[in-house]
Amino acid sequence: MSRIRTAPPRYWLVALAVIFFFGLPTVMSSYLASEWSQALILAVAIMGLNILVGYSGQLSLGHGAFMALGAYTSAILVHRYKMDFLVTIPIAAVFTGLVGFLFGVPALRLSPLYLALATFALAVVTPSLIKRPDKLTGGVQGILVVQPDPPQVAGNAYSAVTGTVMTSDQWIYYVVLFCALILFWLAWNLARHRPGRAMRAIRDGEVAAAASGINVAGYKTLAFGISAFYAGTAGSLFALSTGFVSPDTFPVSLSIQLLVGAVVGGLASIPGPVLGAIVAYFLPIASSQWVPSQTWLPDQVTSTVKNAGPAVSYGAILILIMMFAPNGIVGLVKAGYTVLNRRLRGVSDPKSGQMPSDPETV
Amino acid sequence: MQEFLQLVLSGIATGGIYASLALALVLIYNAMGLVNFAQGEMAMLATFVGYALITRGMSFWIAFPVTLVLAFGGGIVIQRVVIKPVEKAPVLTLVIITLGLATLVNGLAGFIWGYLPRTFPSPFSSDSVDLGGVFVSYRDVGVIAVTGVVLLCVYLLLQHTTVGLTLRAAAHHPEASRLLGVHVSWMLALGWGLASAVGAVSGMMVAPVLFLEPNMMQTIIIYAFAAAVLGGIESPLGAVVGGLIVGVTINLAGAYLPGVGGDLQLAVGLAIIIVVLILKPNGLFGQAAVRRV
Amino acid sequence: MTALLELEEVHAGYGPTSVLHGVSLSVPEGGVVSLLGANGAGKTTTLRAITGGVRWTGDIRFAGRSLRRMPTEEIVRRGIAHVPEGRGICTELTVDENLKLGSHLRRDGPEVRKDYDRVFEYFPVLKERRRLSASTLSGGEQQMLAVARALLMRPRLMLLDEPSLGLAPMVVRSIFEIIRTINQTSNVAVLLVEQNARIALEMSSSAYVLEVGRVAVHGAGSELQDNESVRRSYLGY
Numbered sequence: 001m002s003r004i005r006t007a008p009p010r011y012w013l014v015a016l017a018v019i020f021f022f023g024l025p026t027v028m029s030s031y032l033a034s035e036w037s038q039a040l041i042l043a044v045a046i047m048g049l050n051i052l053v054g055y056s057g058q059l060s061l062g063h064g065a066f067m068a069l070g071a072y073t074s075a076i077l078v079h080r081y082k083m084d085f086l087v088t089i090p091i092a093a094v095f096t097g098l099v100g101f102l103f104g105v106p107a108l109r110l111s112p113l114y115l116a117l118a119t120f121a122l123a124v125v126t127p128s129l130i131k132r133p134d135k136l137t138g139g140v141q142g143i144l145v146v147q148p149d150p151p152q153v154a155g156n157a158y159s160a161v162t163g164t165v166m167t168s169d170q171w172i173y174y175v176v177l178f179c180a181l182i183l184f185w186l187a188w189n190l191a192r193h194r195p196g197r198a199m200r201a202i203r204d205g206e207v208a209a210a211a212s213g214i215n216v217a218g219y220k221t222l223a224f225g226i227s228a229f230y231a232g233t234a235g236s237l238f239a240l241s242t243g244f245v246s247p248d249t250f251p252v253s254l255s256i257q258l259l260v261g262a263v264v265g266g267l268a269s270i271p272g273p274v275l276g277a278i279v280a281y282f283l284p285i286a287s288s289q290w291v292p293s294q295t296w297l298p299d300q301v302t303s304t305v306k307n308a309g310p311a312v313s314y315g316a317i318l319i320l321i322m323m324f325a326p327n328g329i330v331g332l333v334k335a336g337y338t339v340l341n342r343r344l345r346g347v348s349d350p351k352s353g354q355m356p357s358d359p360e361t362v
Numbered sequence: 363m364q365e366f367l368q369l370v371l372s373g374i375a376t377g378g379i380y381a382s383l384a385l386a387l388v389l390i391y392n393a394m395g396l397v398n399f400a401q402g403e404m405a406m407l408a409t410f411v412g413y414a415l416i417t418r419g420m421s422f423w424i425a426f427p428v429t430l431v432l433a434f435g436g437g438i439v440i441q442r443v444v445i446k447p448v449e450k451a452p453v454l455t456l457v458i459i460t461l462g463l464a465t466l467v468n469g470l471a472g473f474i475w476g477y478l479p480r481t482f483p484s485p486f487s488s489d490s491v492d493l494g495g496v497f498v499s500y501r502d503v504g505v506i507a508v509t510g511v512v513l514l515c516v517y518l519l520l521q522h523t524t525v526g527l528t529l530r531a532a533a534h535h536p537e538a539s540r541l542l543g544v545h546v547s548w549m550l551a552l553g554w555g556l557a558s559a560v561g562a563v564s565g566m567m568v569a570p571v572l573f574l575e576p577n578m579m580q581t582i583i584i585y586a587f588a589a590a591v592l593g594g595i596e597s598p599l600g601a602v603v604g605g606l607i608v609g610v611t612i613n614l615a616g617a618y619l620p621g622v623g624g625d626l627q628l629a630v631g632l633a634i635i636i637v638v639l640i641l642k643p644n645g646l647f648g649q650a651a652v653r654r655v
Numbered sequence: 656m657t658a659l660l661e662l663e664e665v666h667a668g669y670g671p672t673s674v675l676h677g678v679s680l681s682v683p684e685g686g687v688v689s690l691l692g693a694n695g696a697g698k699t700t701t702l703r704a705i706t707g708g709v710r711w712t713g714d715i716r717f718a719g720r721s722l723r724r725m726p727t728e729e730i731v732r733r734g735i736a737h738v739p740e741g742r743g744i745c746t747e748l749t750v751d752e753n754l755k756l757g758s759h760l761r762r763d764g765p766e767v768r769k770d771y772d773r774v775f776e777y778f779p780v781l782k783e784r785r786r787l788s789a790s791t792l793s794g795g796e797q798q799m800l801a802v803a804r805a806l807l808m809r810p811r812l813m814l815l816d817e818p819s820l821g822l823a824p825m826v827v828r829s830i831f832e833i834i835r836t837i838n839q840t841s842n843v844a845v846l847l848v849e850q851n852a853r854i855a856l857e858m859s860s861s862a863y864v865l866e867v868g869r870v871a872v873h874g875a876g877s878e879l880q881d882n883e884s885v886r887r888s889y890l891g892y
Contacts, residue, residue, distance in 0.1 A: 524755070524759050527748070527752055527755055527756060527759065528756065528759060530745075530747065530748065530752075531745050531748060531752075531756055534745060534746075534747040534748075535743070535745045535746075535747075537708075537739070537743070538739070538743035538744070538745060539745070539756070540727040540728055540731070541706060541727065541731055541736075541737045541739060541743060542731065542756045542757060542759070542804070542808070543728050543731040543732045543759075543760050543808070544728065544756070544759075545728050546728070
């Protein structure tokens with residue numbers, strides 16, 4: 001009891017968030033549940049990107065490619081080898097993680113700028129790379145993934161609580177939530193222990209990190225591997241929740257969406273990716289739904305806004321956040337909290353959030 | 363053999379287009395140690411402006427220079443409004459901002475002109491002339507001529523004018539240049555303007571070949587990256603040579619390598635980028651020292 | 656005689672650390688003034704304050720006009736040539752292009768040509784190497800190039816930051832010789848920062864010794880040279 005009372009407020013926030021996400025499907029339609037699944041999947045992928053960019057200071061603009069790899073791994077295993085989807089999730093995650101780890105080795109040789117450039121090129125080429133081996137990937141048509149029905153136990157438990165039948169979208173939501181909770185818990189542990197400290201040290205200055213005995217190359221590749229592991233999990237869950245993968249599911253804009261999420265939420269923070277994912281996922285949807293609902297606007301305007309809205313809003317957000325709030329929402333909240341604290345108690349300000357500094361300029 | 367020569371020639375023509383965009387990237391890289399991910403989208407926007415002028419009855423050869431001037435002004439405005447306030451930020455922050463700019467410009471073009479592909483009038487006749495068995499299209503020759511003249515102009519401007527001299531000095535040695543009375547900040551803006559105009563050339567030249575739509579430059583920018591990286595991202599000459607090599611390689615690979623037709627040509631671009639970055643990160647013409655990266 | 660450059664109670668620093676704690680000095684028209692002192696005394700910072708390279712408070716006036724809040728480019732265009740620490744040579748450019756940067760603001764063509772002739776007379780080696788990259792020059796030659804380039808700006812005042820640094824004694828002699836000639840024939844005032852106090856005092860009409868951001872001693876060049884205790888405690892010879 002006393003432990004609970006002395007728990008810092010952020011533990012309460014975490015508990016509240018978990019309860020919120022658990023209860024969510026019980027109060028909304030099956031369709032909305034699948035939307036929130038998507039947002040959570042995005043959060044997992046963004047967490048992965050955040051580990052790479054925020055903690056280890058390597059900028060990847062091509063994380064959509066790793067998501068595609070995870071998604072196709074699962075889809076192919078389910079479609080061709082008739083495996084149970086749930087089993088394919090860890091397989092896809094580990095496989096993508098390994099590929100990411102291998103990718104991280106040549107990436108060591110690249111300056112941060114070149115890494116950004118190469119990964120961006122990868123993101124652009126991804127759809128055509130998927131299309132080509134069409135025997136395996138189904139080419140332009142893609143692969144349909146049969147969505148599983150909820151298992152008896154889960155269905156019964158759900159009915160007992162809500163009095164309604166659990167749909168497959170709701171079941172998938174809980175699968176996604178389960179994976180997300182594990183991965184965020186892992187990320188939190190990673191961040192506060194030795195690997196996280198080592199990565200931050202590398203981000204803030206490779207030479208100094210190496211001088212203090214940190215295995216720079218090892219941790220940088222490890223960051224790539226872990227980051228890809230997250231993206232692969234997200235991709236696999238993505239295939240599950242949409243029930244369909246095709247080359248056009250993984251355009252460049254997906255990689256940009258991940259970057260928007262990471263930056264908006266706040267780099268090098270654990271809650272950042274969740275907040276970032278919610279913004280990055282729902283903002284374009286909200287904007288593209290709001291505009292067509294305005295009947296006074298001519299049809300032509302509404303249809304173009306629907307198409308161009310996400311790009312315009314993402315672009316504007318990226319620029320504005322980087323210009324005015326480089327630590328994202330989490331940074332803003334922390335700064336606000338600090339100001340409030342100082343006003344109320346006259347406490348001197350603790351160290352604010354961190355931007356990944358450019359390793360080579362240090 | 364004739365087919366080969368034809369492929370090389372049309373490869374040089376597309377290579378000239380890549381070279382223009384790659385040169386634009388190099389200009390900005392030299393000015394501030396930054397790869398401008400929005401370069402292709404800025405060129406696309408300029409091309410739409412050119413299209414708007416042409417559809418309002420302006421002839422191509424008047425619309426072309428007018429567009430370049432507008433692109434030049436646009437580049438300066440972008441530098442002043444978006445880039446200058448964050449000039450001193452870490453380079454990765456700047457990269458994210460240019461990526462945001464790319465996304466924003468793409469969306470704006472889609473917002474104004476929509477996503478339906480449009481045919482862009484070519485200033486050159488589509489006929490071919492028979493040169494000893496090799497059929498040379500006027501379009502290829504025209505594109506080579508235009509990009510060649512533009513690249514030559516940029517070279518003369520940079521190497522043989524006072525403005526070019528101060529531009530180079532400001533890019534490499536901002537502190538020392540300031541002490542010599544060079545308005546460094548405006549030189550950076552000028553660099554953005556110049557890059558924007560040179561990039562616009564690639565857009566105006568490629569639009570008749572592809573169709574004009576907001577995502578038109580997405581593949582071209584990858585080839586331009588490949589060209590800039592291959593030539594050495596600090597070297598204007600390297601960008602031009604790199605562009606030509608990439609253009610010819612892509613064309614030949616598409617024709618002779620089994621399975622590399624169509625959209626997999628883009629993968630060749632990616633392969634060039636990755637191989638060069640890993641094996642020879644300074645490119646063909648780059649110097650070993652890495653500044654401000 | 657009115658002062659060309661005047662510093663009055665100048666405070667300056669980098670971020671939270673302040674380096675200058677109220678420096679006042681003046682350079683007369685056509686005079687040569689030395690600024691001496693140990694490492695970290697604030698000599699370079701004083702020069703940087705004059706050309707707007709650091710934020711400062713107090714007042715700095717050049718030819719009767721305050722330089723407050725003026726950007727570096729404008730200050731320089733008013734006739735101050737600053738040869739910074741490390742010489743500020745553009746190593747990506749050729750020798751000729753470096754020299755052109757010096758004269759690029761001038762519109763008096765014939766005069767510029769005369770100045771080029773003069774520069775090449777002082778430093779014949781630069782003429783030989785005109786087309787070479789400035790990075791191929793030796794340290795002494797780079798210093799010559801820096802001084803030559805400053806001269807081509809036709810300034811009223813030259814700020815020289817340790818022109819002798821890292822150079823062989825012979826080269827130092829000849830560079831100072833030329834600086835003296837420039838001062839006398841073109842009536843260019845010089846504010847000279849030097850570690851080598853002996854050679855600096857020889858050519859200076861007056862000198863200031865800085866100590867941790869303040870002027871500790873001030874006097875005519877010969878006066879300081881003859882004052883044994885000043886020499887011992889501040890100038891180290």
